[in-house]
Amino acid sequence: xVALYEKMQLSDDIREIPVRAYLEDLVDIxxxxxxxxxxxxxxxxxxxxxxxxxxxxxxxxxxxxxxxDAMKHxxxxxxxxxxxxxxxxxxxxxxxxxxxxxxxxxGGFDPASSGGLGLMLVRMLSQQIGGTFTIxxxxxxxxxxxxxx
Numbered sequence: 506x507v508a509l510y511e512k513m514q515l516s517d518d519i520r521e522i523p524v525r526a527y528l529e530d531l532v533d534i535x536x537x538x539x540x541x542x543x544x545x546x547x548x549x550x551x552x553x554x555x556x557x558x559x560x561x562x563x564x565x566x567x568x569x570x571x572x573x574d575a576m577k578h579x580x581x582x583x584x585x586x587x588x589x590x591x592x593x594x595x596x597x598x599x600x601x602x603x604x605x606x607x608x609x610x611x612g613g614f615d616p617a618s619s620g621g622l623g624l625m626l627v628r629m630l631s632q633q634i635g636g637t638f639t640i641x642x643x644x645x646x647x648x649x650x651x652x653x654x
Contacts, residue, residue, distance in 0.1 A: 521555040539576040550591040579607025609642035
């Protein structure tokens with residue numbers, strides 16, 4: 506939340522905030538929290554566009570939850586790993602993807618009913634911004650949120 510407020514203060518129009526700068530800062534903060542745990546490389550790809558704070562605030566919580574899950578759970582017993590996060594805008598759609606090369610989802614995992622508070626929050630916030638949330642094992646775990654900008 507602090508990162509969002511800082512970006513709002515620096516913005517000429519607090520109703521529209523640059524997504525790239527906000528998400529880069531947010532991801533860096535999450536990664537720093539886990540920097541001593543393992544040697545995880547994080548690749549970021551963010552298109553340069555703006556979103557209103559009413560969408561960017563829940564999106565920031567979504568990014569925080571997905572990145573935290575990846576850093577905490579994707580690499581059990583491993584010293585290295587890779588997380589790739591992207592937010593791209595295509596037409597009037599935004600696609601946020603967090604993908605890791607870790608252990609993947611546990612066997613029998615049902616995204617509709619499994620998961621803790623974090624994934625439930627991601628599902629709810631995705632719906633709040635008019636989007637969809639999917640999660641799957643794909644050589645690790647891949648989480649995608651898609652919504653109209």
